[in-house]
Amino acid sequence: xxxxxxxxxxxxxxxxxxxxxxxxxxxxxxxxxxxxxxxxxxxxxxxxxxxxxxxxxxxxxxxxxxxxxxxxxxxxxxxxxxxxxxxxxxxxxxxxxxxxxxxxxxxxxxxxxxxxxxxxxxxxxxxxxxxxxxxxxxxxxxxxxxxxxxxxxxxxxxxxxxxxxxxxxxxxxxxxxxxxxxxxxxxxxxxxxxxxxxxxxxxxxxxxxxxxxxxxxxxxxxxxxxxxxxxxxxxxxxxxxxxxxxxxxxxxxxxxxxxxxxxxxxxxxxxxxxxxxxxxxxxxxxxxxxxxxxxxxxxxxxxxxxxxxxxxxxxxxxxxxxxxx
Numbered sequence: 001x002x003x004x005x006x007x008x009x010x011x012x013x014x015x016x017x018x019x020x021x022x023x024x025x026x027x028x029x030x031x032x033x034x035x036x037x038x039x040x041x042x043x044x045x046x047x048x049x050x051x052x053x054x055x056x057x058x059x060x061x062x063x064x065x066x067x068x069x070x071x072x073x074x075x076x077x078x079x080x081x082x083x084x085x086x087x088x089x090x091x092x093x094x095x096x097x098x099x100x101x102x103x104x105x106x107x108x109x110x111x112x113x114x115x116x117x118x119x120x121x122x123x124x125x126x127x128x129x130x131x132x133x134x135x136x137x138x139x140x141x142x143x144x145x146x147x148x149x150x151x152x153x154x155x156x157x158x159x160x161x162x163x164x165x166x167x168x169x170x171x172x173x174x175x176x177x178x179x180x181x182x183x184x185x186x187x188x189x190x191x192x193x194x195x196x197x198x199x200x201x202x203x204x205x206x207x208x209x210x211x212x213x214x215x216x217x218x219x220x221x222x223x224x225x226x227x228x229x230x231x232x233x234x235x236x237x238x239x240x241x242x243x244x245x246x247x248x249x250x251x252x253x254x255x256x257x258x259x260x261x262x263x264x265x266x267x268x269x270x271x272x273x274x275x276x277x278x279x280x281x282x283x284x285x286x287x288x289x290x291x292x293x294x295x296x297x298x299x300x301x302x303x304x305x306x307x308x309x310x311x312x313x314x315x316x317x318x319x320x321x322x323x324x325x
Contacts, residue, residue, distance in 0.1 A: 003028050003029060003032060003082055004070065004080050004082045004101060005063070005066050005067060005070055006028055006033060006039055006063075006066075007021060007024075007025070007028065007082060007100050007101055008066035008069060008070065008101060008205065009036075009039070009059060009062045009063045009065075009066040010024060010062070010100075011066075011100055011101070012062040012065050012066055012069075013054045013058055013059060013062040014054075014058060014062075015054075016052075016054055018097070018099075018100055019097065020048060020052065021100050022098070022100060023046050023047065023048065024042060024043060024046050025083050025100070027042045027045060027046055028042065029083070029084050036056055036059045036060055036063055037056070039059060040053060040054075040056065040059065069205040069206060069207065070205075072179070072206045072207070073103060073178075073205065073206050076105075076178070076179055076206060077105060078103050078104065078105050078178050078179075078206060079103070079104045079105070079108060080101055080102070080103055080104075081101065081102040081103075081104060081108060081111075082100075082101055082102075083098070083100070086112070087102075087104075087108040087109070087111055087112055088102065088111075089111045089112050089224075089225060090112070091116075091224050091225060091226075091227075092221070092224050092225065094224070094250070095220065095224045095249075095250055096249075097220065098224070099203035099221060100203070101203060101205075102201055102202070102203060103177070103178050103201070103202050103203070103204065103205060103206070104178075104199055104200070104201050105178050105194060105199060105200045105201075106193065106194045106197070106198055106199030106200055107169070107194075107197045107198060107199050108199060109197075110146045110169050110170075110171050110197070110198055110199045111171065111199065111201065111225065113146040113169075115143075115144055115145045115146060115227065115298060116145060116146045116147075116148050116171070116225055116226045116227050117140050117145045117146075117147060117148065117226055117227060117228050117229070117230060117294070117297060118147075118148040118149060118222050118223065118225070118226035118228070118229045118230065118243065118247075119133060119136050119137055119140070119147055119148070119149050119155070119156075119159035119230045119232060120149060120150070120155060120156065120159075120222065120229060120230070120231055120232065120234075120239075120240050120243050120244075121133055121154060121155025121156070121159075121231060121232030121233045121234055121240055122154055122155055122232075122233050122234050122235065122238065122240060122268050123152055123153040123154040123155075123156075123239075124153075124154055124268070125154045125155050125158070125232065125233045125268055126233060126263060126266050126268050126269075128233075128259065128263045128266075129154075129155060129232050129233035129257070129268055130154070130155070130158050132232055132257055133154075133155040133156075133158035133159045133162065133232045133233075134158045134159070134161055134162035134165075135162060136159060136162065136230055136232065136290075137158065137159035137160060137161065137162025137163040137166070137168070137170070138162040138163065138165065138166040138168075139162075139290060140163065140168065140294075141162070141163045141164075141166040141167065141168020141169070141170075142166055142168070143294055145168075145294070146168075146169045146170065146171055146198075147159055147160065147162075147163040147168060147169075147170040147171070148170070148171045148173065148222055148225050148226045149170065149171075149172060149173070149222070150172065150173050150174070150175075150218060150219075150222055150239075151172040151173075151174060151181070151182075151183075151186050151189070151190065151200075152183070152239070153183055153185075153186075155232040155233060155240075156172075157186060157189060158232075159232070160172060160189055160193060161189065163196075163198075164189075164192045164193060164195075164196045164198070167196060168196065169196060169197050169198045170193055170196070170198040171198060171199055171200075171201060171225065172190065172193055172198070172199075172200045172201070173201055173202070173218050173221050173222045173225065174200055174201070174202040174204075174210075174218065175202070175204070175210045175211075175214040175215045175217070175218035176202065176204055176208050176209055176210040176214060177202065177204050177205055177206040177207050177208040177209075178200055178201075178202050178206060179206040179207060180209075182210050201221075202218075203217070203218075203221065215239055216239070216242050219239060219242040219243040219246055220243075220246040222243050222246075223243050223244075223246035223247040223249075223250050223252055224246070224250055226247070226252060227252070227253075227297040227298070227299075228252055228253040228254070228255065228293065228294075228296070228297035229243065229244060229247045229252055229253070229254045229255070230255050230256075230257075230284070230293075231244060231254065231255065231256040231257065231271070231272060231275065231281065232257050233257065233259075233266075233268040233269060233271075233272060234268070234270075234271030234272060235267050235268060235270050235271050236270050236271045236274050237271075238271075240271065241271055244275065244280070244281075248280060253282065253293070253296055253297050254275065254280060254281040254282070255281055255282040255283070255284045255289075255293045256272040256275050256276055256281040256282070256283060256284060257272060257284050257285075258272065258276060258283040258284060258285040259272065260285075
């Protein structure tokens, strides 16, 4: 994969941004440089100002680093997907700031499934939210959807669990290199995701640690990979709302769990109430609501048709006993 090493070289060059790297992608795909000297010539041809082009010494150092990172990824069983590959999702190409490279462990077919839905929510859900995150993960699996979430504590974890326990496929979008799992207590869940033909995906190479901004960048990928977003519980600020904002920018339908009266005053429901009150999300409070939303995001095109061999589960969206307390 000769282009990938040069893309990663640019990404690892100091003061050379992802957006600048994206401008070089068409030229790299068309010509494929045979060394750093040719890479610099391509950068000059990309329309960047001369003072924006990294020096040969900086590029050489970044190239050596990129080669080592890709070698490490291969040893760890981490695949690399670049723009133009069959496994680079078209949905990512349609956003303003797509990832330059995707690092993947597991089944990359999940990334290009016609039916994907994000299930997202707070790291500290109520018992109500926790139950319904698991239930929604199971329901989506039963309807042939790939569940997209972030492997975070709380709602994300529950959604992944509901999906894998129902035999479904799920994508965990991570904010760090795939040589690690964060939070660490989800290592077993990550293994279960891989064991049910799901995948872990990140735009960060092995060795990159999670930092604050990388979680926000991760949120845009969760949104872009999904045909629609299901919000379980969220306050008015936080990572879930970042993902919703990206979803609205990307034109993705958004639905929110509408809490019954005994749970509606919780802090975990304030973001849901805000989104519903502003008309930015569809309320979900019944089986019929869920089915209508899934029908909406499924669409009628051939790309979004359910796979013929998908097993449909008889999972019903119903009030658990907890709601009657």
